[in-house]
Amino acid sequence: MPKFSKTSLARLATCHPDLQSVCNELIKQYDFSVLEGRRGEQAQNAAYKQGTSKVRYPHSAHNKIPSLAVDIAPYPIDWQNISRFNEMLIRFDTVANILRAEGIITSEFVYGGKWAHLKDWPHIEIKEK
Numbered sequence: 754m755p756k757f758s759k760t761s762l763a764r765l766a767t768c769h770p771d772l773q774s775v776c777n778e779l780i781k782q783y784d785f786s787v788l789e790g791r792r793g794e795q796a797q798n799a800a801y802k803q804g805t806s807k808v809r810y811p812h813s814a815h816n817k818i819p820s821l822a823v824d825i826a827p828y829p830i831d832w833q834n835i836s837r838f839n840e841m842l843i844r845f846d847t848v849a850n851i852l853r854a855e856g857i858i859t860s861e862f863v864y865g866g867k868w869a870h871l872k873d874w875p876h877i878e879i880k881e882k
């Protein structure tokens with residue numbers, strides 16, 4: 754059974770409990786890494802400069818406490834292999850549906866990989882109600 758590295762666990766700990774619940778369940782069946790949880794001001798503005806985020810601090814879901822977004826990637830990471838990212842998102846969504854049906858989580862999620870423009874495959878955020 755796959756399990757998280759200490760780095761992934763530390764990043765996941767900065768995320769909303771519902772994101773944690775889905776990730777902690779998904780890791781039992783699928784190996785992936787947590788690339789980012791919460792981003793503070795410096796990290797957010799660095800991501801903005803690098804072009805990996807479209808907004809400055811504090812406007813990203815990654816800037817909230819706890820973070821309302823998580824970035825994850827299949828392990829080992831192959832950025833060219835989009836079908837693996839797609840499979841990971843399908844699995845994430847399936848686990849999320851089960852946990853929601855069980856009343857363990859209440860959040861719905863938005864997947865950056867489903868955005869029509871500028872797909873952000875690792876990015877998953879909680880849908881605003």
Ligand SMILES: [Zn+2]
Nearest residue numbers: 822823824876
């Ligand atoms: Zn993200």
